[in-house]
Amino acid sequence: MPKVVIAGNWKMHKTQREALEFLQDFKSHLEETPDDREVVLCAPFTALAVLSKTLHGGRIRLGAQNVHWEKSGAYTGEISADMLTEIGVHYVVIGHSERRQYFGETDETVNLRVISAQKQGLIPIICVGESKAQRDAGETEKVIIKQIQGGLVNVDQKNLVIAYEPIWAIGTGETCESEEANRVIGLIRQQLDNPEVTIQYGGSVKPDNIDEIMAQSQINGALVGGASLDPAVFARIVNYR
């Protein structure tokens, strides 16, 4: 069975002070979390170092939201994999639809980032998903397969998480039906050589739909945006039944 990973993607939210306040509250809710699931906070770069110092290891893992493929160089605004591992980061979100839409991320740059992340010991969380127009045109399968194949060229499937995030379900409150998410995730799984790859669902995950999502046979976790910003709400998601 693939490992279950529940990750919060904070996007561009929370200062260091807000991140620490979140952590204090969140930890108090985590005590009863079963240890069959990994909990990840994907925080802004500025909050990662201070979160890491406060966590001292423990059961919560940290994730970044991007990583560059070069070790260092003239890449203003980018961050390297060893800058992240040095401060205790374990995961990195790569190819989120917001990065594809606003910052020119392509399957090729996703692939480069994934390879360099793994080389440095980071676990990539590769995001894939179709837009509403692509879904309406019946192109969901084609789009997903292209993103998976393009992102995974020469990638080791051992330390890897994939997140299926239909773009039309992100931040809209419109969740993909859990059976449909399960179907698409099954399709993603067919593209992989390693049956142990964790595949998450993301898109308007909330306390009132997480139990149903996690009950699906192909779904091994969630990538949570808005609902991961509130410690009690995210704790309820992490503590899904």
Ligand SMILES: O=C(CO)COP(=O)(O)O
């Ligand atoms: O983009 C997402 C997580 O990466 C999903 O965001 P929401 O949970 O806010 O829909």
